[in-house]
Amino acid sequence: MTVVVWRKYLLIPRxxxxxxxxxxxxTRAWERYWAGVTRTGPDxxxxxxxxxxxxxxxxxxxxxRHARPGLPMVDLGCGSGRQAYALTGFASRVIGIDGxxxxxxxxxxTAGGVTFRVADIAAAGLxxxxxxxxxxxxxxxxxxxxxxxxxxxxxxxxxxxALLGETGTLYLSxxxxxxxxxxxxxxxxxxPTRLPPLVHRLISAGVRAPRRFGPEEVAGxxxxxxxxxxxxxxxxxxxxxxxxxxxxxxxPAWYAVVRTRRRGQ
Ligand SMILES: C[S@@+](CC[C@H](N)C(=O)[O-])C[C@H]1O[C@@H](n2cnc3c(N)ncnc32)[C@H](O)[C@@H]1O
Numbered sequence: 001m002t003v004v005v006w007r008k009y010l011l012i013p014r015x016x017x018x019x020x021x022x023x024x025x026x027t028r029a030w031e032r033y034w035a036g037v038t039r040t041g042p043d044x045x046x047x048x049x050x051x052x053x054x055x056x057x058x059x060x061x062x063x064x065r066h067a068r069p070g071l072p073m074v075d076l077g078c079g080s081g082r083q084a085y086a087l088t089g090f091a092s093r094v095i096g097i098d099g100x101x102x103x104x105x106x107x108x109x110t111a112g113g114v115t116f117r118v119a120d121i122a123a124a125g126l127x128x129x130x131x132x133x134x135x136x137x138x139x140x141x142x143x144x145x146x147x148x149x150x151x152x153x154x155x156x157x158x159x160x161x162a163l164l165g166e167t168g169t170l171y172l173s174x175x176x177x178x179x180x181x182x183x184x185x186x187x188x189x190x191x192p193t194r195l196p197p198l199v200h201r202l203i204s205a206g207v208r209a210p211r212r213f214g215p216e217e218v219a220g221x222x223x224x225x226x227x228x229x230x231x232x233x234x235x236x237x238x239x240x241x242x243x244x245x246x247x248x249x250x251x252p253a254w255y256a257v258v259r260t261r262r263r264g265q
Contacts, residue, residue, distance in 0.1 A: 008182035010192040015185070015203055018195055022206030026147070027099055027120070029206030034102035036201060040080045042240055047188075047198045048143050049082055050238035050248050056086050058235055058255060059171060063090050063138070066230045066257045067169040072137045074130065074163060076121045076156065077144030081107025081114070087140055088113050095134070097121060122148065122155035127162030136165035143237065145221065146174040146210035153221040161226070161260050169230070169259045174213035175237050176254040181209035188249070189242045196242045214254045222258050232256035 023029050037045045071091065075084040078096030080103055087094045096116040098104050104116045119126055121144070130137070139160050145153050160170050177184040189196040195203060202209075218232060232255060239249030 007192075008180075008186050011182055011185060011190055014190070014192055014195060018200055018203040019206055022204060024206065026206075026208065029208075030100045031102055033202060033205035033207050034080075034100040034106065036205065037080070037102075037106065040082065040106065044240065045198065045201060046080065047202065047239050047249075048237060049080065050240045051082065052238035052248060054236065055173070055238060059086075059140070059173070060090065062171055062231060062255070062257050063169075066259075067138045067171070068136075068167050071168055072134045073140060074134070074137050075140045075142075076160070077141060078107060078116065079103050079143075081109070081116060083140060083142055084114050084116070085109075091138065093134075095130075095137075121159060122152040123159075124155065127159030130159075131162050131165055134163075136167040137163050138168045139163055139170045141170065141172040141174075143174060143210075145172065145217070146176075146213040147208060150220070153217075157221050157227075164260055166262060169257060171255070171257050172218075173235060173237065173253055173255040174217075175210050175251050176212050176214040176234070177210070177252055178212060181211065184209050187251075188239075198240065198242060218254070218256045218258070222256075226261055227258050228261050230257040230259060232258075 040046050041049055042051050072093040073087045073091035075087060075096045078084045078098045081096050084094050084096035092113050094114045096107055097119050099120050101118045104118045107116045164170060188199050190199055235253045235255045237251045237253040239251055241248060
């Protein structure tokens with residue numbers, strides 16, 4: 001048992017070596033990461049792009065149960081845009097937003113109904129500005145809050161509240177690994193002597209490993225005096241195989257459907 005607990009600390013020298021010269025700013029780290037991606041999708045370089053139908057099925061059924069159809073859909077922290085394109089099945093207008101210009105350059109394609117833009121989703125006033133432009137919108141977030149610190153989570157929640165207005169609904173899905181970031185990296189195949197290439201790309205760019213995001217974190221970011229949780233539960237986020245031909249990774253996750261408390265509630 002002690003060996004298992006201590007084994008993760010043996011990763012530290014390898015992680016330090018891999019991240020030598022990497023930026024501390026997470027904005028710059030994500031830009032560097034996306035600029036180095038050569039291939040997206042299930043056979044690509046991006047850990048979380050396994051495109052397993054189970055995730056989208058859960059998303060689609062939750063949206064059908066709770067979200068008002070016909071509203072624009074905003075995908076916050078959209079990365080290479082795969083989820084934004086998938087969301088056109090629910091909304092005829094989808095806007096993907098990411099802080100990385102390289103991610104957005106990769107996302108921007110020709111499919112109708114989807115547009116992309118570069119912005120910091122934690123920036124004060126972003127939600128109000130988008131609401132002025134779009135009116136009430138539904139919002140989708142996958143795998144973003146788990147990489148943000150508490151202050152940024154609060155700032156994103158404020159932007160989401162403004163964007164939802166009176167009728168929008170937020171669907172979020174985040175990894176919820178029960179251990180700390182080192183435990184997470186061990187489960188991602190990181191070893192003191194070697195990091196899998198998918199993980200090495202993230203570490204060498206300076207991207208920090210995610211923190212857990214479960215029911216407590218939902219309550220922390222979306223407190224009950226201002227927010228109503230319509231549905232939440234355990235789920236899985238799927239990761240691309242760590243080695244060619246290997247199994248799809250099944251990463252413990254948590255999903256929630258929330259909205260702001262409405263007038264008269
Ligand atoms: C793990 S990726 C998830 C991407 C996408 N949601 C998906 O599921 O494929 C996290 C994304 O959040 C973006 N991101 C992180 N912090 C951000 C911020 N403050 N503003 C905008 N985007 C941010 C990163 O650039 C990255 O593309």
